[in-house]
Amino acid sequence: MSDERWLHALGQELARHRLAPEVTHHVVAEAAAHLRDSGQPALRAFGTPQGYAAAVAESLASQHRPHRRPPGRVRLRASQITKRYGRRTVLKPTDLTVHAGEVAAIVGANGCGKSTFLRICAGLLSPDSGEVVVDGVLGYCPQDGGTYDFLLPEEHFVLVGAGRGLDRARSRRLGRAGAATLQWEAGDGVQARHLSGGTRQKLNLVMAALGEPDVLLLDEPYQGFDRGTYLDFWQHVWRWRDEGRAIVVVTHLLNQLDQVDQVLDLTPATREVAA
């Protein structure tokens, strides 16, 4: 990789980390100056653009967390949710409250009930006890499935949009716009069955967010995403949070947890909500 391409890639990665344009410009210029002075190839001097950008972003983030407006009213309140399958207890009494403008992450080992809890919050599954109160419109992104193999992405947008009361043109426009922000061209007439796993998940995610629901429940929506799209996904999450939506993300990837507002750990030994 030439130094020019490396610097270009660095700029893109820094932007994905939501660094301000002037900061991005400054970091790239400094890196370019260092390369000029040292005569070293960029890869040897800094490593990969992705790694260097992540390190820079982390360093800057630890220096000054951006000030955010205080969270709004409660959008989702799950109280004392329990669930058993036969003799196996999947969820012991579990609470979660998410305000407008907050992101909650649900983490835990495989089989600890993350998806079950989210499906209960969405009203797709009944708990054995407890209740969920939602203030606003729900959007739900399943872990997989959720699409028709033989329909085009735009037809999925029309289908979901009609449910939300949107006309066809608006549904298509919003869907395409949402896809574009995930680096995906959704208007190219490919049936869902021919999409890669990652692109199908992008379709799932765009469908969930169509019509701007107040509460977004996302069940590991980034499966199959490449690294760049994964970062773009989190940019989406931050943007939705800034717009005042309440977001719950089931995840097993822990590297974003320091940026979410609360973490609900469903691992049996460590049941807690960390704010």
Add this chain to the structure above:
Amino acid sequence: MKLLTVAEMALRELSRRRGVLLLLLALPLVCYLARRDHLGQSIRFLLLGLAWAVSTSALFASGTSRRIEPRLRLSGYRSHHLYLGRLVAMWVLGLAVAAPFFALVALDRGGEVRLGALAAAMVLAVTVAAPFGLLIGAAVPRELEGTLILLVTISLQMMIDPADSITRVTPFWSSREIGTYAVDHTGSEYLTRGLLHGVLFTVLATALVAVLSTIRLRSRPHLRYAQR
């Protein structure tokens, strides 16, 4: 509008399954040609083949949608939008499949058959088959079990003695009766009871689909929406 969108998307999805469409046409055709030497049998088998094809399509359409419908409910659809939309799609598909076979019989044996009654029998076969397939799909979540139930039903319908009174509880007895009226030029009582049976069975099957779908896609009582 929502109902029609569901119907449209179900039809779009089915129309892209070219292999399925070919088989949908092949099934009644084989049934017809297999007994072409015997007019009555060929027409009755054609009607049964048509009903079989449509109910199988409805069964699989039901299975395909099972995982997606919960998210559509969350997206603002009511249960009846979903099952009625799919039912409309299956009726349209069934009539599209039936039309060339009506033309085939009209050309092949038009002089020997009451064509108006044959058209009614075909429409009734499609009308009954669509909710019947959806009903099996709603009652049995796995497609293999559903397919076997359908196979048993059709086999029973084929093998059972027509004089046996139990035939009246089989789903496609109506089109058989009207088929007999069309082919054997029997009295109008065959037409009347066939129509009555078909309409009643369609209403009953649709009502059961409605009940099962509404239960499956119901709003769970633990989830409340705050008053705004």
